Amino acid sequence: MSANPQPLQVGTVLFDGFELLDAFGPLEMLGMLKPAPVLSMLAEHPGSIRSNQGPCCVAEAPLAGETPLDILLVPGGMGTRRELGNPAFLDALRRRSETAKIVASVCTxxxxxxxxxxxxxxxxxxxxxxxxxxxxxxxxxTWVPEARWVEDGKYFTSSGVSAGMDMALGLIHHLFGPEACAEAASRAEYEWHSDKGWDPFAKQNGLS
Amino acid sequence: MSANPQPLQVGTVLFDGFELLDAFGPLEMLGMLKPAPVLSMLAEHPGSIRSNQGPCCVAEAPLAGETPLDILLVPGGMGTRRELGNPAFLDALRRRSETAKIVASVCTxxxxxxxxxxxxxxxxxxxxxxxxxxxxxxxxxTWVPEARWVEDGKYFTSSGVSAGMDMALGLIHHLFGPEACAEAASRAEYEWHSDKGWDPFAKQNGLS
Known part of the structure; x- marks a missing residue:
């Protein structure tokens, strides 16, 4: 895919205690695409969703909806601990993942x-x-301890927090090629870590 | 200031068309501090505020409020063009800046x-x-064309979008020292550009 005629449909899963940058770092990078993607915020119960840091964001659509997505983005954060024990949330996440063309996660x-x-x-x-x-x-x-992000088929999973931005640029590179990726990074004044294997934080945390 | 006994009071100015990462990049870094800062979202008219990319965030307090802030954070984004012609907004911004201990801006x-x-x-x-x-x-x-961010007294101003994260870590370094800064960057799995003068984007845009 090198042309980008239709805006991407990107759905981001929100839940109480989501990590701010996990969601908005990748959305910033994806938001640089032309034409601008449609960014919908999804939650088990739409409404105001409080982040792990405190600020609230608005989820306007149910996670359990049927609208097909080009990209389903799943942030982490301390709130994941609660949702790991929420079968309704996990079931909706599984169903939405099945129909999304690409599933991308950040952090936890x-x-x-x-x-x-x-x-x-x-x-x-x-x-x-x-x-x-x-x-x-x-x-x-198969959990990979040393990686900025991992690509396996339609699944893109990144390391913690900031790594989501590098993964999102990797996703742009994958979908639209190097020029679109470079343009997005330049407009965001972001120095892309283009090497998926770059991961000093694995060593810092005794994983390599 | 090397101890951090009280949570910082951080107020972020939202307006329709604010840039997502301008706000949430710095808040992610500041949110890593212990104790966690109190992050309040401010707007001329509190309520749901639509970002430049589409997702809405909730401003729960008026920009014109009197609560003293440790840090006033001012993001940019396409919405700045409208607010530049809004005297009520600019007057509230000026008053809030005067009483804040630190004023930090990102991008425009x-x-x-x-x-x-x-x-x-x-x-x-x-x-x-x-x-x-x-x-x-x-x-x-005095506008500085080549800088990741500029510090002048209580004013910290950064370059575009992603530069706000580097500035925020610089602010943590300034307030709480190198260990607090390194810890915040490590928890965010972020490679800090610690050099305020690092700015390849100045050259990319013919400014150096």
């Missing part, structure tokens, strides 16, 4: 995908401080 | 501060693609 968002059974048979990564906890979830997931 | 947020008269006699920077436009505002501001 991959814990939710693993628990929902979405990552079975896949390679994935997650936040490096939460790595051992997340790697205990998902019976048949 | 410095255009709002300049137009409000807050940066008179100061050095400042802004988004590199909007530099010439922003530099036409503010009669007595």
């Amino acid at each position: 968002g991959s814990a939710l995908l693993a628990k929902a059974g979405v990552l079975e048979g896949r390679r994935a990564t997650t936040n490096k401080r939460a790595f051992r906890f997340v790697a205990s979830l998902g019976a048949n997931v | 947020g410095s255009a709002l501060l300049a137009k409000a008269g807050v940066l008179e006699g100061r050095r400042a920077t802004t988004n590199k693609r909007a530099f010439r436009f922003v530099a036409s505002l503010g009669a007595n501001v």
Whole structure:
């Protein structure tokens, strides 16, 4: 895919205690595309959703909706601990993942995908401080300790927080090529870590 | 200031068309502090505020309020063009800036501060693609074309979008020292550009 005639439909999953940059870092990068993507915010119960840091964002559509998505973005954050025990949330996440063309997670968002059974048979990564906890979830997931992000088929999973921006640019590169990626990074004045294997935080946290 | 006994009071100015990462990048970094800062979202008219990218965030307090702030954070975005012609907004911004201990802007947020008269006699920077436009505002501001961010007294102004994260870590370094800064960057899995003068985007845009 090198042309981009139709705006991407991007759905971001919000839940109380989501991490701000996990959601808005990738959305900033994807938002640089031309034409601008349609960014919908999804939640089990639409309305005002409080982030882990306090500010509230508005989810206007149900996670359990049927609208097909080009990209389903799943942030992490402390709120993932609660949603890991919420079967209705996990079921809606699994169904929405099945119909999305691409599923992308940031930080402990991959814990939710693993628990929902979405990552079975896949390679994935997650936040490096939460790595051992997340790697205990998902019976048949190959967790990669040292990676900025991991691509496996339609699944893109990134390391903690800031890594989501690098993954999002990787996703733009994958979908639309190097020029679109460079343009998005330049407009965001962002220095892209283009190497998926770049991960000093694995070593910092005793994982490599 | 090396101890951090009280949570910082951080107020972020929202307006329709604010840029997502300008606001939430710095808030992610500041949110890593212990104890966690109190992050209040301010607007001329509190309520749901639509970002430049589409997602809405909730401003729960008026910009014109009297609560003293440790940090006033001013994002940029396409919505700044409208607010530059809004005297009530600019007056509230000026008053809130006067009482804040630190005023920090990202991207074209410095255009709002300049137009409000807050940066008179100061050095400042802004988004590199909007530099010439922003530099036409503010009669007595020394605009620095090549800088990741500029510190002048209580005023911290950053370049475009992603630069706000580097500035925020610089602010943490300034307030609480290198260990607090390194800890925040590590928890966010973020590679800090610690050099205020690092700015490849100035050259990309013909400014150096």
